[in-house]
Each structure stands twice: as structure tokens, then as C-alpha cells.
Amino acid sequence: MSIPEGPRANLPQRRSLSRRVTSWFNAHPRATLRTLLAGPLGWIGLVYLGSLLVLLLHAFWAKDSFTGKVEPFNWTLDAFIQIASNPVYSTIALRTIGIALLVTITDVLLALPIAYYMARIASPRKRGLLLVAVTMPLWASYLVKVYAWRTILQGNGFLGWALAPFGIEGPGLSEITNAWIVLSYLWLPYMILPIYAGLERIPNSLLEASADLGGRAGMTFRRVIFPQLIPALAAGSIFTFSLSLGDYIVPDLVADAKFIGNVIYDNSALGNFPVAAAFSILPVVVMIGYLLVTRRLGAFDSL
Amino acid sequence: MVESPLVRALLRAATALVLAFIYLPLIILAVYAFNESKLAAWPPTGFTLDWFGEAAANPAIRTALLNSLVAATAATLIALVLGTLAALAVQRYDFFGKNTVSFLFVLPIALPGVVTGIALQSSFKLFGVGLGLPTIIIAHATFCVVVAYNNIVARLRRLPRSPEEASADLGADSWMTFRRITLPGVRTALLSGGLLAFALSFDEVIVTLFAAGAGTKTIPVWIFNAMQRPNELPVVNVVALLLVLISVIPVWIAQRLSGGEIARGGR
Structure with a gap:
């Protein structure tokens, strides 16, 4: 396989930087794996699992009976009592x-x-x-x-x-x-x-x-x-x-x-x-x- | 052959009936799109193409269509990037908790849409993120990752490792190997996974209703609202027919690209 050298020869600095980055990744497979997984797992973890957690927390949070707004970290079992009693x-x-x-x-x-x-x-x-x-x-x-x-x-x-x-x-x-x-x-x-x-x-x-x-x-x-x-x-x-x-x-x-x-x-x-x-x-x-x-x-x- | 002729005839008849059951509603929908009458009564009274013109001239439909296209395109791109990264990690490395990865990606479509929708909405609200097109994109990308991931993993599994090894032996670094060897190898999987993700996003209504807020409408959300207004029904028929075609055609292409290995996906 031939590796074209022409256009890149003009950019010695960038090339050496990218070389350095990729050779570092080559030498550190665990780090490569972590970099690969960071995006997808971060997304599912933060956006999705995080949201599910927020939803779960909401079930235990109180609601201001006047404004109807949820009061974060004001713990109560009201919602469950409401469901069980109806x-x-x-x-x-x-x-x-x-x-x-x-x-x-x-x-x-x-x-x-x-x-x-x-x-x-x-x-x-x-x-x-x-x-x-x-x-x-x-x-x-x-x-x-x-x-x-x-x-x-x-x-x-x-x-x-x-x-x-x-x-x-x-x-x-x-x-x-x-x-x-x-x-x-x-x-x-x-x-x-x-x-x-x-x-x-x-x-x-x-x-x-x-x-x-x-x-x-x-x-x-x-x-x-x-x-x-x-x-x-x-x-x-x-x-x-x-x-x-x-x-x-x-x-x-x-x-x-x-x-x-x-x-x-x-x-x-x-x-x-x-x-x-x-x-x-x-x-x-x-x-x-x-x-x-x-x-x-x-x-x-x-x- | 074990089945008696009678059993075979009965099975053939049952197959025909089930197929008729599957296709009848879609055929009726297609007929209604050309129905002259404004009323939804069966049978149709005459043939007309007027409702197509009316749909095309409706600014709300055009805005919704644009929103749908933007959301589906953006969600598909995010899903492809995330799906490719995860697929490479799972197929090319061994690590603890590997089996959990695919389970995590399936969760957003395995749990009821209403739960996914309300969970996302509650955290958007909690963190003060305004609902609109960006939140639709985030929500759609979340459940589109799984189709992109599944397609690319399936392809990587079948792709021989030797060209990648040869590339490394010849002195290419991992980025060049990815660009020159792996990426061309999974190109059609990216395309078919992307088309499926696009179709999935384009059709989605439950999660979208939660993520969109009041102001932003996609095509399915527009249909959902308009079908409760009797005088809009003829135009809804047309848009509904077009929506079926827009989502089925990419899937048909994807199926041809992947050699028929796609069996099922979203809703």
C-alpha cells in the first residue's frame, strides 16, 4: 500500500502533532478504548440514565400546593400516598x-x-x-x-x-x-x-x-x-x-x-x-x- | 414433508388473511388521500388530487416538515458518530462490562416511550433547558443510537481483521487504518444504519410530544394535533400517506444495502 506524502509535506508541524497523538494512542490501547467509549457512554449515561434518575427523584419530591411547582430536594411520599389511596x-x-x-x-x-x-x-x-x-x-x-x-x-x-x-x-x-x-x-x-x-x-x-x-x-x-x-x-x-x-x-x-x-x-x-x-x-x-x-x-x- | 395437503391449504388461507389484516388499514389510508369528500365516511365519493395541493400550500405543514427533516438529520448524525465509536470499542476490544453496553443502548427503546419522554422532559425542565428543536434532537439521538450501533457492530463482526493488521504492519497508525480500511468496510452499514435511524426519528411521536414543548411541531406531532380537528382531516390523509412513503422508502433501501439482514427496529 502506498502512503501519499505530497500535500502533507507542506504541513510538517500539524503532521508531527497528529503523528504524536496517534502514536500515543497506538501505545496506549486502554486509553484508546476509553476515548472510544467516552462519547457514547457519556451520552447514554448523562442524557438517558441521568434523566431516569431525575424522574425517580421527582417521585419523592414535594409539590407546592399553591403554585404547583415541584420543590427539588423537599422529600415526601405524597405522590405514592395519593396513588395508593385512589x-x-x-x-x-x-x-x-x-x-x-x-x-x-x-x-x-x-x-x-x-x-x-x-x-x-x-x-x-x-x-x-x-x-x-x-x-x-x-x-x-x-x-x-x-x-x-x-x-x-x-x-x-x-x-x-x-x-x-x-x-x-x-x-x-x-x-x-x-x-x-x-x-x-x-x-x-x-x-x-x-x-x-x-x-x-x-x-x-x-x-x-x-x-x-x-x-x-x-x-x-x-x-x-x-x-x-x-x-x-x-x-x-x-x-x-x-x-x-x-x-x-x-x-x-x-x-x-x-x-x-x-x-x-x-x-x-x-x-x-x-x-x-x-x-x-x-x-x-x-x-x-x-x-x-x-x-x-x-x-x-x-x- | 410432514404437513398434509389440508393443513397446507389452511395455512395458506390463514397467511392470506393475516396479510390482508396487515395491509387493509394502509390501503384504506391511501384511498382516503384521493377522496373527494371532506367527510371521513366510507365509501369515498369520488377521486381528486386537490388535497395534495392544499397540503403543499399549508405553511404549518411546511414548517413541521422542515423541523422533522432537521431533527431527523441531526439525530441521525449524532447517532452514527456515537454508534460507530461504541461499535469499534465493543468489537475491537475486550473489557469489563462489555455486555452492558448493548443493553444500555437498547434501554431507550425497550422502556415505554412515555417513560423515556417524561424522564427527558423532567430533566430538561430541572436544568432549565428550553424545549424546542434542540431538545427534540437530543431525545431522538438517544433512541437512534441503538439502530446505528446494531448495524455497525454486525458489519464489524463479519469484516476480516487481516487488512487492518496488514495496514498496521505496513506502518499506518490507527487513525489512518480506520480512515483507509475500517471506514470503507463499514460504509454501507453506516448508510443503512443511518437510513433506519432517520426513519425512526422521522416517525417518532410519543417522545417528541414530551421533548418538543408547545411551540415546535414535527410532522407526526402536526398529524396528532390535526386529526382531532374534523375540517383538517382530508389534508391529514394526504400527509399521513406521504409520511408512510417517506419512512418506508429509506428502510427499503437500507434493507437492500444490508442484504436483508435488518429485521426489525423501532415502532
């Missing part, structure tokens, strides 16, 4: 977790057949097309998809029109089932992709062996395929569960219902920051617990 908060928490679980189960049921078809029946060319077809909508704007569902679900929308011949009215925009449908729709590709990858990894010989030994389709699925799919199901459920758990736009726009996210959003919009901060701890704790469980099921190797 049964609405626990109803909302249970409703949110319930819907998030329901969405996860729905997505597993919808994802299994298409993932199975993609992994084991479709020709390689068709498989490629199906993969793109499933992946693309994942990147179409989240808000736009929610908006599209609003137009479908509203009284005079597509669904009402399609159901009219059967004498059924459109659901309107204040049914909790809407949140279940729309959340299942939004996160479905996140479930299809890991299940597809999991099915693709199961060797054909295993299924043939099961058939040779007299296992019928149903039994082969239950005894051979399903146990091997558990890590993939757990991986997919991380997305379907956590994204449903934290959502506040879907319940607001299609179901006129309150989720955990709405409580956080509404309280912060009303200036009740300590309660918003205290309630934020709930989805974080639920999510960390969920991640720990799914990690035991091998989900992290299938992400």
Missing part, C-alpha cells in the same frame, strides 16, 4: 396489564400460521417476498397506523360499512375492544419475525422422526415444535407486551380509555409531576420483571 389507579394498572397480555396471546395466535407457512411451506422466493411484506409495515409510521384504524372503526367508517349488511353497527371510538384490536395489529410483525426465525431453525429431520414414530400433526406440533419455539415466543412477547404496556395514544384515540401511559401523561400535562413520576415506576418495574422471566426462557438469544 382505587382508580390500581384499576387502570390491572386493565393495562390485562390488555397487554391479551394482545400478546392474540399476536401469538395470529403469528403462528403465517410464520409456519413462511418458514416451512413457502418456496424460497415466496419466503423472501413474505418477509419483506411483513417487515415493511413495521416501519410505516405508528401514528399513521393508529389514525388509519380511527377512520376504519368510527361509526360511519369502513368497518361499519362492511358490517351493515349483517345488521351490525360500526363500533365507534369508545370501545375498549378497539384498543385490543389496534394494539394487536400494531405489534403483530414483532411476533411473526422471531417465530419465523425459530421455526426455520428446527431441522426437518426432527419432524420426520416424529412422523415416523407415529406422531400425528397435532402431536408433533405440541411435543416437538412448540417446546422449541418457547424462546422465540418469549422474544416476540417482549415487544408485544412492553409496547402495549407503555402505550397511551391508542387507548386515547381509538378506545377513549385510560391506560398506565395516560395516567403518566395526564398528570404531567396537569403539572402533577411527582404523581406522574411515581406512576412511571410501575411499567418500568413490570417490564424489568418481565425481561427477567423471559431471559430465563431464552428470549435474549432469539431477539
Whole structure:
């Protein structure tokens, strides 16, 4: 390899400086590593972890009842007492977790057949097309998809029109089932992709062996395929569960219902920051617990 | 082959139904963009391109589009720099806590958007940082790092080490080796990671609502506000369709660049 010397020869001073800097880094790999990591870890540490810490502190800070301003370092448990004494908060928490679980189960049921078809029946060319077809909508704007569902679900929308011949009215925009449908729709590709990858990894010989030994389709699925799919199901459920758990736009726009996210959003919009901060701890704790469980099921190797 | 013909036919039918479920809302959205009527009732009454003209002439949409472009570009550049540095550190060095790095980068998109949003907003407020375009950029860069990082790490893992070693043996210092050998090797990964980060930022609404404050609107924030005003709905349809196209096209390019290794990313 040739090293062009021409233009740099004019800048002897700068060159020697840059030489000195890089040769120092060459001689000190640990220092190089620290320099590489300083920026990214500093950013995530200061901007993100720092913000999470600030949020956590807010939960324990008092609020001036007159001006509504948060008083930093004036410690109190008021926000937690406020949450514990109002049964609405626990109803909302249970409703949110319930819907998030329901969405996860729905997505597993919808994802299994298409993932199975993609992994084991479709020709390689068709498989490629199906993969793109499933992946693309994942990147179409989240808000736009929610908006599209609003137009479908509203009284005079597509669904009402399609159901009219059967004498059924459109659901309107204040049914909790809407949140279940729309959340299942939004996160479905996140479930299809890991299940597809999991099915693709199961060797054909295993299924043939099961058939040779007299296992019928149903039994082969239950005894051979399903146990091997558990890590993939757990991986997919991380997305379907956590994204449903934290959502506040879907319940607001299609179901006129309150989720955990709405409580956080509404309280912060009303200036009740300590309660918003205290309630934020709930989805974080639920999510960390969920991640720990799914990690035991091998989900992290299938992400 | 284990599956009976009946099972195969049923699976094919189920696949078709699920695909229809996935694409129906997007198709309906596209149809509405050309709907003559101002009302959102189905079926559409006629065909028109008028709403595209109205959207193009709307100054609020143009400002929001500009904000979105500036925020996405800046956030992408920051994410690429941070992602590249971290990827080099993780792929080329061994150190204590290496596995924590990728976990830390995933956190901003793994935790609920509302938590990320309110956390950032509370510290912006606490430290007296005024909300606006700069805070949107900071927030977006934070959750875009992970896609840039993932793409570059994946590429570095596959890149053979021997050219870098040869370069060092021939007397190039580490900066020159990076510039002449490593950087060209990860160029397409930078491009595809950058496109994904751009799409992620361009679409984001939850964290943006918290980081933007009252004055600054991006395109998704504009849609969020406008969809609650019935007389703006025809224009919302048009902007929504364009937003889908603007975010899907870069991802499609990124997918081709990376040979289809990108499976999933943000919301």
C-alpha cells in the first residue's frame, strides 16, 4: 500500500502533532478504548440514565400546593400516598396489564400460521417476498397506523360499512375492544419475525422422526415444535407486551380509555409531576420483571 | 414433508388473511388521500388530487416538515458518530462490562416511550433547558443510537481483521487504518444504519410530544394535533400517506444495502 506524502509535506508541524497523538494512542490501547467509549457512554449515561434518575427523584419530591411547582430536594411520599389511596389507579394498572397480555396471546395466535407457512411451506422466493411484506409495515409510521384504524372503526367508517349488511353497527371510538384490536395489529410483525426465525431453525429431520414414530400433526406440533419455539415466543412477547404496556395514544384515540401511559401523561400535562413520576415506576418495574422471566426462557438469544 | 395437503391449504388461507389484516388499514389510508369528500365516511365519493395541493400550500405543514427533516438529520448524525465509536470499542476490544453496553443502548427503546419522554422532559425542565428543536434532537439521538450501533457492530463482526493488521504492519497508525480500511468496510452499514435511524426519528411521536414543548411541531406531532380537528382531516390523509412513503422508502433501501439482514427496529 502506498502512503501519499505530497500535500502533507507542506504541513510538517500539524503532521508531527497528529503523528504524536496517534502514536500515543497506538501505545496506549486502554486509553484508546476509553476515548472510544467516552462519547457514547457519556451520552447514554448523562442524557438517558441521568434523566431516569431525575424522574425517580421527582417521585419523592414535594409539590407546592399553591403554585404547583415541584420543590427539588423537599422529600415526601405524597405522590405514592395519593396513588395508593385512589382505587382508580390500581384499576387502570390491572386493565393495562390485562390488555397487554391479551394482545400478546392474540399476536401469538395470529403469528403462528403465517410464520409456519413462511418458514416451512413457502418456496424460497415466496419466503423472501413474505418477509419483506411483513417487515415493511413495521416501519410505516405508528401514528399513521393508529389514525388509519380511527377512520376504519368510527361509526360511519369502513368497518361499519362492511358490517351493515349483517345488521351490525360500526363500533365507534369508545370501545375498549378497539384498543385490543389496534394494539394487536400494531405489534403483530414483532411476533411473526422471531417465530419465523425459530421455526426455520428446527431441522426437518426432527419432524420426520416424529412422523415416523407415529406422531400425528397435532402431536408433533405440541411435543416437538412448540417446546422449541418457547424462546422465540418469549422474544416476540417482549415487544408485544412492553409496547402495549407503555402505550397511551391508542387507548386515547381509538378506545377513549385510560391506560398506565395516560395516567403518566395526564398528570404531567396537569403539572402533577411527582404523581406522574411515581406512576412511571410501575411499567418500568413490570417490564424489568418481565425481561427477567423471559431471559430465563431464552428470549435474549432469539431477539 | 410432514404437513398434509389440508393443513397446507389452511395455512395458506390463514397467511392470506393475516396479510390482508396487515395491509387493509394502509390501503384504506391511501384511498382516503384521493377522496373527494371532506367527510371521513366510507365509501369515498369520488377521486381528486386537490388535497395534495392544499397540503403543499399549508405553511404549518411546511414548517413541521422542515423541523422533522432537521431533527431527523441531526439525530441521525449524532447517532452514527456515537454508534460507530461504541461499535469499534465493543468489537475491537475486550473489557469489563462489555455486555452492558448493548443493553444500555437498547434501554431507550425497550422502556415505554412515555417513560423515556417524561424522564427527558423532567430533566430538561430541572436544568432549565428550553424545549424546542434542540431538545427534540437530543431525545431522538438517544433512541437512534441503538439502530446505528446494531448495524455497525454486525458489519464489524463479519469484516476480516487481516487488512487492518496488514495496514498496521505496513506502518499506518490507527487513525489512518480506520480512515483507509475500517471506514470503507463499514460504509454501507453506516448508510443503512443511518437510513433506519432517520426513519425512526422521522416517525417518532410519543417522545417528541414530551421533548418538543408547545411551540415546535414535527410532522407526526402536526398529524396528532390535526386529526382531532374534523375540517383538517382530508389534508391529514394526504400527509399521513406521504409520511408512510417517506419512512418506508429509506428502510427499503437500507434493507437492500444490508442484504436483508435488518429485521426489525423501532415502532
